Amino acid sequence: MLLEALRNFEWFNEAADVAFDERGVRVTASPQTDFWQDAVRGYHRDNGHFFFARRCGSFVLTVCWRFGIPAEFAQCGLMGRIDKNHWFKISVMSKNGSSLNIGSVVTAGGCSDMALTPLSAGSATIWFRLKKNDDGSCELSYSVNGKVFIPVRLFRLPVAADSLSAGVFACSPSEKPYTALLTSIDFS
Numbered sequence: 001m002l003l004e005a006l007r008n009f010e011w012f013n014e015a016a017d018v019a020f021d022e023r024g025v026r027v028t029a030s031p032q033t034d035f036w037q038d039a040v041r042g043y044h045r046d047n048g049h050f051f052f053a054r055r056c057g058s059f060v061l062t063v064c065w066r067f068g069i070p071a072e073f074a075q076c077g078l079m080g081r082i083d084k085n086h087w088f089k090i091s092v093m094s095k096n097g098s099s100l101n102i103g104s105v106v107t108a109g110g111c112s113d114m115a116l117t118p119l120s121a122g123s124a125t126i127w128f129r130l131k132k133n134d135d136g137s138c139e140l141s142y143s144v145n146g147k148v149f150i151p152v153r154l155f156r157l158p159v160a161a162d163s164l165s166a167g168v169f170a171c172s173p174s175e176k177p178y179t180a181l182l183t184s185i186d187f188s
Contacts, residue, residue: 005185008053009167012081015049017177024066024183027051029074029170031177035089036105037112044110045173046084048075052167053187060188061130061166064146067180068124070094074178075103078128079169080138082161085110089169090140090152092119092126102126102142104153117152120144125183130166 002024017028027049034045055061065076070093077091086108093103100119105112119126127143137156141149168185172178 002182002184005187006051009051010053012050012052012165013047014051015170017179024181025051026179026181027076027168027170028177028179029076029172031172031175033171034073034173035079035087035107035169035171036173037085037107037110039111048169048171050079050081050165050167050169052079052081052165054163055132055166055187056163057132058134059132059166061132062127062184062186062188063129063168063182064125064127064184065092065168065180066125066183067092069098069100070178071172071174071176072096074170074172074174074176076170076178076180076182077103077168078130078140079167080130080132081165082157082159086157086159086161088138088140088153088155088157090128090130090142091169092123102152104140106153106155106157108158115153132164132166136160
């Protein structure tokens with residue numbers, strides 16, 4: 001079922017280590033990969049691994065990841081992208097290599113921001129949801145059980161686009177690779 005859902009997906013910066021099977025899609029993010037634009041510090045990265053489909057109009061995208069404790073700032077999650085200066089993501093990440101957080105980022109005009117929400121230790125599976133409305137507004141949420149979704153962010157990108165690239169991503173800004181398993185993805 002998962003593999004059938006991925007038929008029209010394509011890669012932006014395909015990961016070198018990806019395996020598709022009946023359990024899901026195992027993705028290993030290469031070291032020193034990230035999606036982040038920081039005009040103040042001059043840190044610009046657009047080399048994370050993004051697996052996506054193009055969508056128009058309103059839709060809901062729900063994905064599920066199984067993961068281990070990420071190295072510092074390593075991530076797996078959901079992403080929406082217009083171009084390198086206009087995108088957003090929600091992911092599980094560790095700021096210090098031990099405690100888990102839900103991180104959400106909106107990048108507008110080439111400047112990224114970040115908001116962190118603590119996640120209970122012991123979580124090894126996470127669901128992310130993107131709801132894109134006809135008016136261009138977007139809502140990001142997460143769930144630890146796949147049933148109750150907690151809203152994290154409501155926003156609108158400052159540029160209009162006919163289509164949005166939406167899908168999953170993984171990255172590892174540190175010197176270590178990071179592996180996670182995508183177990184489901186659903187557009188509705």
